[in-house]
Amino acid sequence: MKRIIYLSLLIISVAFCGCIKNDIPYPRIQANFITFDVEGASKATLIDSTNRVLTVYLEETTDIRNVRVRSYSVTRGSTVKFPDLKEPVNLQYPVSAVVSLYQDYVWTITAEQNIERYFTIANQMGTSVIDVPGKRVVATIPSSQPIDKVKVLTMKLGATGSVTVPELEGKTVDFTQPVKVEVTDHGYTDDWTIYVEQSEATVTTVRADAWTCVAWVYGEAEAGKNNGVEYRRADSDTWIKAPQEWVTHDGGSFCARLVHLEPLTSYVARAYSDDDLGVEMEFTTGTTLQIPNSDFNNWWLDGKVWCPWAEGGTPVWDSGNKGATTLGSSNTTPSDDTPSGSGTAAQLETRFVGIGIIGKLAAGNIFTGKYVATDGTNGILSFGIPFKERPTKLRGYLKYKCAPISSATSGFESLKGQPDTCIVWVALSDGDQPYTIRTNPKNLQLFSPDDPSVIAYGNIQYGSSVNSYIQFEVELNYNSTSRVPNYVVVVASASKYGDYFTGGNGSCLWVDDFELLYDY
Numbered sequence: 455m456k457r458i459i460y461l462s463l464l465i466i467s468v469a470f471c472g473c474i475k476n477d478i479p480y481p482r483i484q485a486n487f488i489t490f491d492v493e494g495a496s497k498a499t500l501i502d503s504t505n506r507v508l509t510v511y512l513e514e515t516t517d518i519r520n521v522r523v524r525s526y527s528v529t530r531g532s533t534v535k536f537p538d539l540k541e542p543v544n545l546q547y548p549v550s551a552v553v554s555l556y557q558d559y560v561w562t563i564t565a566e567q568n569i570e571r572y573f574t575i576a577n578q579m580g581t582s583v584i585d586v587p588g589k590r591v592v593a594t595i596p597s598s599q600p601i602d603k604v605k606v607l608t609m610k611l612g613a614t615g616s617v618t619v620p621e622l623e624g625k626t627v628d629f630t631q632p633v634k635v636e637v638t639d640h641g642y643t644d645d646w647t648i649y650v651e652q653s654e655a656t657v658t659t660v661r662a663d664a665w666t667c668v669a670w671v672y673g674e675a676e677a678g679k680n681n682g683v684e685y686r687r688a689d690s691d692t693w694i695k696a697p698q699e700w701v702t703h704d705g706g707s708f709c710a711r712l713v714h715l716e717p718l719t720s721y722v723a724r725a726y727s728d729d730d731l732g733v734e735m736e737f738t739t740g741t742t743l744q745i746p747n748s749d750f751n752n753w754w755l756d757g758k759v760w761c762p763w764a765e766g767g768t769p770v771w772d773s774g775n776k777g778a779t780t781l782g783s784s785n786t787t788p789s790d791d792t793p794s795g796s797g798t799a800a801q802l803e804t805r806f807v808g809i810g811i812i813g814k815l816a817a818g819n820i821f822t823g824k825y826v827a828t829d830g831t832n833g834i835l836s837f838g839i840p841f842k843e844r845p846t847k848l849r850g851y852l853k854y855k856c857a858p859i860s861s862a863t864s865g866f867e868s869l870k871g872q873p874d875t876c877i878v879w880v881a882l883s884d885g886d887q888p889y890t891i892r893t894n895p896k897n898l899q900l901f902s903p904d905d906p907s908v909i910a911y912g913n914i915q916y917g918s919s920v921n922s923y924i925q926f927e928v929e930l931n932y933n934s935t936s937r938v939p940n941y942v943v944v945v946a947s948a949s950k951y952g953d954y955f956t957g958g959n960g961s962c963l964w965v966d967d968f969e970l971l972y973d974y
Contacts, residue, residue: 485532485555486897493522496568503899504890506559510545511904512567514613517640519544521565528553529896569613574705576605579653580660580674581707584611591648596656596676602628604650611646612639622648657681659725659732663935665844666740667973669712670935671696673725673732676706681727683710688720688736713974715739740972743843745822745944746770748850748968750800753788760784762800762820770839772824773802777833778816782807785818792966793851793923799966804874804948804957806861815861817952818963821945829894837901838888838941845970848880848912848928848944852965854920857958859949863895866956874958875950878965879913880928882939889943893953900953901943909937915950923964927971944968 490499490508494516500509512518520542528534532555543549545565553559573582573591577599583592591611595604606622616639627633629650637644660672671683681703684695696710708725715721719739725732747763747770754765758779762771773786782805789801802818814831827834854876862870883889885907892899903911910930946965949957 483529483555484897485553485557485559486529487553487561488527488529488895488898490526491524493524497904500902500904501898502905503892503897506561508551508561508563509904509906510563510565512545512565514567514569515615516567518546518565518567519640519642521545529555531555571611573609573611573648574607575650576607577676577678579655579676579706580658581705589644589646591646593648593650594653594674595650597652597654599652601650601652602630604629611635612637612644615639655732656730657725657727657732659723659735661936662723662735662737664721664737664739665846665935665972666717666742667713667715668844668846669715669721669723669737669739671710671712671723671725671735673708673710673727674706675708675725675727675730675732679727681706681708681725683708683712683723683725685712685721685723688722711974717742717972740843742970742972743841744970745839745841745942745968749797750788750820750966751797753798758783760787762786762788769824771800771820771822772835773818773820774816774825774833774835776825777828777831778805778807780828780831781813782816785816786820789964791964793925794967797966799851799964800946802946802948802963802965804857804952804959804961806959815949815952815955815957815959817947817949817955817957818961819945819947819952820965822943823888826890829892832892832894835891835893836888837891837945838883838885838943841882841939841942843970843972844882844910844932844939845972846930846974847971848878848930848968849925849971850878850965850968851923851925852876852878852916852920852946852963853923854916854918854948854964855960855962856917856919857960859957860959862956863954866951866954869951869956873917874948874961875915875917876946876948876961876963877913877915877950878926878928878946879911879944880930881908881912881943882910882930883907883941883943884909884937884939885941888941891953893955901945909933909939923966 486503494513496511496513522542523539535552535554549563551561571584579594605626609623619636633648635646657675663670675681684693686693701710722734722736724734752764759775763769775784778785785803785805787801788798792799800820804817807813807816822839823837826836856873859869910932912928912930914928948961948963
């Protein structure tokens with residue numbers, strides 16, 4: 455009987471177990487590229503873990519169709535299923551890569567290669583339009599110049615070392631009809647077509663890019679003539695010629711940087727060439743917008759987290775305090791040590807937070823944006839606040855106590871024992887959203903000045919102690935005068951490599967009275 459009961463229970467238990475469904479999900483850990491290095495790179499690969507994009511920057515002489523991957527690393531436990539990175543990769547167009555860790559994650563590998571291309575002719579108006587995807591060149595001469603006898607001054611349509619057939623440089627060419635040439639580079643041949651057009655206009659006002667106290671006016675005319683720009687207030691009849699030191703020339707193209715303009719004011723500008731005048735263009739300057747709480751006088755204590763804004767107010771600045779206080783106390787705090795002797799400054803201290811040897815280095819920092827979340831003992835941050843103006847500089851005050859680098863993570867070991875370095879940097883972006891920053895090494899995502907959305911960037915660094923407050927200025931270097939920003943990012947840190955948990959325990963940076971400047 456016992457045997458029968460045992461067999462019955464066994465059958466029931468087996469049947470019951472067969473009905474159990476395995477609903478335990480696989481972990482969702484994004485498989486990321488951590489490093490990616492190729493032969494012939496002009497600078498380090500930009501790794502965007504949020505959008506899963508690798509942007510490779512290539513030297514001009516690198517064959518973009520056969521890019522060899524020197525080395526790469528991915529999240530521990532993951533594998534690259536496609537493509538075979540042991541073989542050369544054609545990066546003439548974006549390539550999809552599949553990295554797998556429990557699930558498949560599709561990354562995009564793109565390449566940027568800046569090849570210097572030019573085509574100039576005698577008596578040219580403006581600069582040639584070089585359409586790389588369409589393999590076309592368009593140059594313009596005045597209608598008074600014969601089109602059947604055009605002297606080609608300089609010509610380079612491929613990378614250094616490429617061969618052009620027929621070679622036109624230095625020759626007089628008939629451009630009554632488009633002229634075709636073959637450009638061979640790394641064994642590949644592209645067919646280019648060159649057009650020369652005649653224009654009745656002798657000078658053209660191309661465009662005016664208005665900032666706040668600065669405007670950039672572009673013109674085109676015949677090279678070698680007296681070319682420039684003149685301007686006036688819209689409510690004035692008096693024209694002012696921009697001094698030639700304000701004007702830069704590139705053949706028949708030129709640009710005048712007008713300075714000392716008044717904010718929120720309408721102006722009119724036009725290009726000139728000898729006695730000929732281009733069309734008039736009206737533009738209105740912007741405003742001298744400032745970032746709120748840039749004097750760092752507003753703070754409140756939320757538990758043990760110091761917040762750089764007034765209680766109940768709108769946060770503009772934030773810090774890594776929420777991460778630091780998971781293992782210790784706030785290391786970005788208000789200080790009554792100020793350059794003016796009144797109000798408060800921001801004191802940013804790099805400090806080892808934790809108990810005994812359990813913990814990590816936390817760099818004192820402050821930034822425009824917000825602290826989003828804590829990932830273990832790492833931070834997820836949002837860099838940038840909405841902003842539409844185009845300042846020229848960031849001015850402020852700082853002092854710095856420099857400590858030797860005491861903690862250095864992988865790749866920075868050689869810095870241990872050397873003096874720490876503080877940094878203040880500013881950037882303008884026309885991206886659709888603020889920058890997501892992740893300090894977890896498993897999915898590291900940091901800001902890069904080379905990001906395509908960056909319009910302007912500048913920084914200042916000090917690698918030794920600054921014992922008393924000094925005034926500093928960070929000039930913004932613009933990639934474009936016409937692009938309009940959506941966000942401004944300002945960051946100050948007591949340790950330049952704090953994002954990599956590398957710095958000196960005890961390094962301390964004080965900053966105060968930040969101000970955006972709008973003139974040169």
